Amino acid sequence: MNSITTITPGLVPDLADYDIICGNLSGGADSRAMQHALMEAAEAAGVADRVWTFHASLGPMEWPSVTFGGRRYASVAELAAQQSSESGVPRERHMERTKMRDDGAGGLEPYDLLTYVALYGRFMRLGTRYCTKGFKEQLEESSHTPEIQRLRPVLGRPVRVLKVLGLRGEESRDRSRRLSYRTVKSNSARHVDEWLPVKEWSKERVRSLHAEQAYEWHWCYDSEPGALDWLGSSRCSCSSCFLASRRDSLLGARRRPRIAEAIALVEEVRGDTFRPDVSMADLIALSRRPGAPAPGVVIEDEGPEFARMMEKLVWALEQEPRRLPELSVSAPPRRLLPVVDL
Structure with missing residues (x-):
């Protein structure tokens, strides 16, 4: 290449x-x-x-x-x-x-x-x-x-x-x-x-473009849908992403508790952690403490797509994992992090 x-x-x-x-x-x-x-x-x-x-x-x-x-x-x-x-x-x-x-x-x-x-x-x-x-x-x-x-x-x-x-x-x-x-x-x-045409752009420039052009941005960026304040998630990737900031991870756990619980279930069965530095189980607990970001909105996740995912997930956890030998094993889940880490 x-x-x-x-x-x-x-x-x-x-x-x-x-x-x-x-x-x-x-x-x-x-x-x-x-x-x-x-x-x-x-x-x-x-x-x-x-x-x-x-x-x-x-x-x-x-x-x-x-x-x-x-x-x-x-x-x-x-x-x-x-x-x-x-x-x-x-x-x-x-x-x-x-x-x-x-x-x-x-x-x-x-x-x-x-x-x-x-x-x-x-x-x-x-x-x-x-x-x-x-x-x-x-x-x-x-x-x-x-x-x-x-x-x-x-x-x-x-x-x-x-x-x-x-x-x-x-x-x-x-x-x-x-x-x-x-x-x-x-x-x-x-x-x-x-x-990558916007590689050198700043976050402020991106937001200014949205304001100038009246472009709609996704509701997850705001403190609550319709607030238009950019005080929600800093990035709009998966609602729970292992690369997300600590604050975004806590916000995702509060806004979509059933997704967070499903991830914690995979942690429990497979013995690996959602992030290398903290487990989803810990993030769920931290997200409920005083000082954690307010969700603004909580999604029930009760539709057929989520139900189908949970059915397949339960089946998958009953199977023998691939556990590829070249993939290193993560550290075991850590104990709850102090509230100052919020």
Whole structure:
């Protein structure tokens, strides 16, 4: 891969060099900023008709829709579709995919992330982020296959794909070190480059863009749905993410207690912790203490999708875990952390 260079020489892609340009929309504020920057660049290059959008749905682990104060607020999947549409991408070029698995009866069923964790035997870590690889990246790659199969014979060369992400450098050390423009895959069928157009943007710039353009942001960012105060979750990833800040983890445990309890059940059975520094069981207890962030809204999670996940989760925990030998075992769950760590 080191000998393979990006399609456009230099540090920034020329969008006219690509056959497929795909904005990855999580439904979060950063991805909306990315889509804004992407469409500005695509329109300037005269290739807006080559832009697609993609959302990898993680099912019950995603922030869902909620009705609060008589108003319904969108789920992240719904907001991703809205972000795509309002940026000018036709509905047929917005792709939403969910990881699927054999249902044992000759068909397919959604494969939710927590059931996968239970079968795997270990939670995600920085060195084993299978949630990103298997539940997002592989889904996006396969979603482009039909268009690549159509274009490849016409072009007579590998199809050039530009994968566009809303990652910002100030979010983590890993993201700050990531190249803004690089090659991530190249073979006889496709050449895939990755571009991070908002890598240097600050959180304040992202929020200012939403205010200037009157873009809707997901309710999880606010202290309660409709508050429009940005005092809720700092990031809009999974409602419980092992990479989240301590405050976000506590807020997620309060806002979705049944998800938190399901994660704690996996911890108990598998002997691993949700995060390397603290268990979900501890986070649940801490979230109920004075000084913990107020949830603003509590989601019941009583629908059929959640019920199906719990049924599969109970089944998964009865199976022998994979426990891959190269995956190191986490430290045992720690005792309750002091309240000052809130």
